[in-house]
Amino acid sequence: MTPPPPPPDAAQLGAYFALIEASSLLKHAVEQQLRDAGDLSYVQFQLLATLGDSPTGSRRMTDLADGV
Template identity: 75%
Template sequence: MSGPEPTLEPAQLGAYFALMEVAGLLRHGVEQQLRDEGDLTYVQFQLLARLGLDSPTGSRRMTDLADGLVYSRSGLTYQAGLLEQAGLVERGPSPDDERGVTVTITDAGRARLARVLPGHVHVLRDLLFQPLASTDVDTLAALLAPVRDHMRASPPRSAAPRRRKRNG
């Protein structure tokens, strides 16, 4: 005989539905803006932003990008290939791992990022931050950080750091 089925309290269920709806609506608005202003997918924008805004060298290893973006390595390879064909990134061998691939943003990639970033900020301000007081934004960030950290402690395979084989 099994125990009672697990349930969520009404407040938990409401929070879950609200979070998923907000995430879906925000993602839709962001994706529309990126398509319209930069002919970019959300993943392509994330890749360019990680390289152009979050990396001092403008380069990162593909596996590190996939881990950070919570995206499959094969899917990210495909998206990086499309960006490379468009001249927005370059791929090459990783200097510290002969099997690894490094992606580097190009000047054209930086220009595309600069073109879409103002509209991206506008969408975020309009859809996400406009109805919140600044203290609410601080609270939201404080609430989401431990949830993110908890999820990252046992991430899906696409977001788990790849184990490196030891030589010897």
């Protein structure tokens, strides 16, 4: 059995929390833009993008649900 990895140091934790904060701010900005431009939620956009990426323009409901 392999030993667990060492805990992150202060620099690694700082980078992790900065990434999480930036990701959260970006997602919020995209959600707001989607609402303003087309009254879409982020999940609705994800579903439409998934359907748009499909060669047939369709997917099984279970596949769509798994992606949300």
